[in-house]
Amino acid sequence: MVRIAPSEVAVASVSGFREVHRIGSKYTKSPWYEAIVPSPDPILFSMSDARKHTARRKLFAHGFSAAALRKNWETVVSQKAEAAIANIRREAEHGTTDVLKWFVLMATDVIAHLSFGQSLEMLETGEKSQYVQALETALFSDSLRAELPWFHAMMRHWPVKRIRDMVHSSDGYILEYGKKAIAAARGQEGGRTNLFANMLAEVDEKDGSSLTDSDIQWEAMGLIIAGSDTTAITLTYLIWAVLKRPDLQKRLEAEISAMEGLVTDAQLEKLPLLNATVDETLRLYGAAPGSLPRTVPFGGARLDGLFLPGGTTVSTQAFTLHRDPSIFEDPESFAVERFMDKATLSEYQKTAFSPFGAGARTCLGVHLAMMELRRGAALFFKQCTGARLSEGMTDEMMKMENRFLIAPIGHRCEITLQ
Template sequence: MMGSNFLALGYGLLAFVAIVLARIIVTGVTCPIRHVPGPWYTRFSHYVLKLYTLTGRRMYHVHSLHQRYGPVVRISPTEVAVADPEGFVAIHKIGAGFLKGPWYAATNFAPEPGIFAMVDPKKHAKRRKLFARAFTSASLRQNWGSVVRNKAERAVERIKADAINGTADVLKWWTLMATDVIAHLSFGESFDMLELGEKNEYIKALESVLVMVSIHNELPALYHLARLLPFKSIQNVLAAQDAVDSHASKAATNLRRNGPSANLFGNILAESEADEKSELTKDHIQAEAGNFIVAGSDTTSITLTYLVWAVLKRPDLQARLEEELAGVDDEFDDAALERLPLLNAVIDETLRLYGAAQGNLPRSVPPGGATLGGYFIPGGTIVETQAYTLHRNPDVYPDPLRFDETRFLNPDSVTRQQKQLFSPWGAGTRTCLGVHLARMELRLATAIFFRNCRGVRLADNMTDNMMEMQNFFLISPVGHHCDVTLR
């Protein structure tokens, strides 16, 4: 009896393996993009790509495929990576019909999708129009300039105190600063993490949700299996979404109670309620507030960290930047900093090489298909571009791996193609809504840091290997810290 059971189990396993192999073979033989250059295995399976994604190496993997196979390369049976400049423009051109791919919808765990995850271009345009006025440079400077400056000053105070006594981790303090800023603007309340010196429970829960989203996107079967397992550590991660929703719900309630000037959503909500066709629900506000926290914290802190690292590796550049900033009036504001050529050139070159969103921007090819880089790509195929490769194109940016701030010192010398491919904030109509806020934070934090910490240097323990980028949608240093000292 037992033998027959084992025999049945064996036949079952063989049948399962046979079915899997048959599916793989059929996928490879019928692959609609098999004519596009790429490794042989990308015709049959997407699991190699998923492995690189889950290990934080996706952008390097795709970049290496471009170097081997060219500007248009097959990376899975249903995905094509495009680094061709004309192809990039065609994909992200306004009205081109390349909509955000299903990956974005899969990132949304909220009851309603936020502006980041919206696929429908009409709904996105309507929501973006509602938010646009609050995110202009003029509005941000008038309403929030002092808030951003105060938090940047406090962050630099904490960095300086640590650096005088030993070493300071700028990644830690920039992260707390950027999160306090966007929390204040989104929720109307500071998380006070700069004072606490650590992340609060909401941010820890949000980070757990991001891990959950990554697993759900790449290995959905594993995600659903994990939900069934009784392990406390797994259940805590899964419960993190409830904590995030609870805090966002509280913030949405406080928004209506505190009035229109309490945060960014105040006037947006007032405008929405004046127009019955565009009213924001509580679910909408929860989704957008959570999105803003994610988009406005790590992006800014990572860019600032790499900026400090890149400048401190070049003492000549550090001296010139400190000299330029020393000449600014003590009561400077963001408008004054925007006029400083070296400061802004350093920021742009940092964004080129180390902008936080260096990875893939997936789009779905319109139903009629499209020709990109000389290859016809069928409708429904996912095409992606990545800033990591575009910003390292030697035909567009000579000596692309060198940090060279002079590329951006003279705006008139920046070529048309360099402007087209410069995409640290995304591209087309889906360019980051908070670009002006991010630039304000980058300018103010950089200026205050190099004015108040003159002579700062990288700590002796820092190595280039520690600052190698890992890529989980956003980039971050593999060492998870960047230490500086004033001793």
């Protein structure tokens, strides 16, 4: 346990992690979450009030279950993964292509389609839509305001318009576009539907759940932020880690090419090597491995034998747990074998392996993310057999930049089929 700021401690033990994140834990999300999310009221991701969070999460739970996602959205996910891989293959056959770019467009378009009931068509245009650009500006501005308020205030009055624009609110556009999510939820979009449609039917005022039009607009935004770069970055690291190991690449290509016909997610979930590769990627390169700050409950609490005053921020990080040699042997090496037979994992390892967080605040989109990771990777190794990293790609470029989500510092990952 290390004190990293006057009122913040970082905790690296499995027992500390379990206590802070277990179901029923009194540790709540710290105010940092509300500060970085550009919505007027807290959304599912940022809510610190446990009662309100439970009621809202109940509304989301069914639509994000593996069964509901497979029934309602597997075709959309597959089509978008196919479009992304087709673009990758086309470009790689004629030179090089940046897989990160295509996976960002893929994952963003998947979650946008589920949220708005229609595609943003970014895989067709090859560019981020205006909505996604507005989101990026809003997120950048709010993160800056949360982390460096004085600098944010200075930038708002900077004499250069381009700098001012970077921190100016894009709320108007985000809200306007968010109306599509409301219309689809209410069945007013020419038969199109979205994730929110069933949630409205499940609102139950008795248990305190509610979902106003404004909530839908902002929750749609939240889902797009939470569900786009996360999946895209993890999938990019998976491709990179495998292409660096040609033996593993060949074994994966063989496992996937042995499958015939239309393969479902349920079938992909049974492929041992593919799934072990996804898990090992999530261990070393899951996209949110950094601090997950929580507030110590009123009155204080004992953690790993130490008393922490109420209001202290406690942060745990998957990065540290996943690289602890007492938990995972030879932790820095990318070794898919450790996940080939899940029955061999100890309880200790299972608790420590937390790329999606844990407890009541565990990732809502885990099943969607896994579906995209499996489908994206399977299609890549089927359609892009023999792919190689481009000559210009260095390990240095794939080192992690950490801003809550990680990203390769080179901001691209180029491959070729030539």
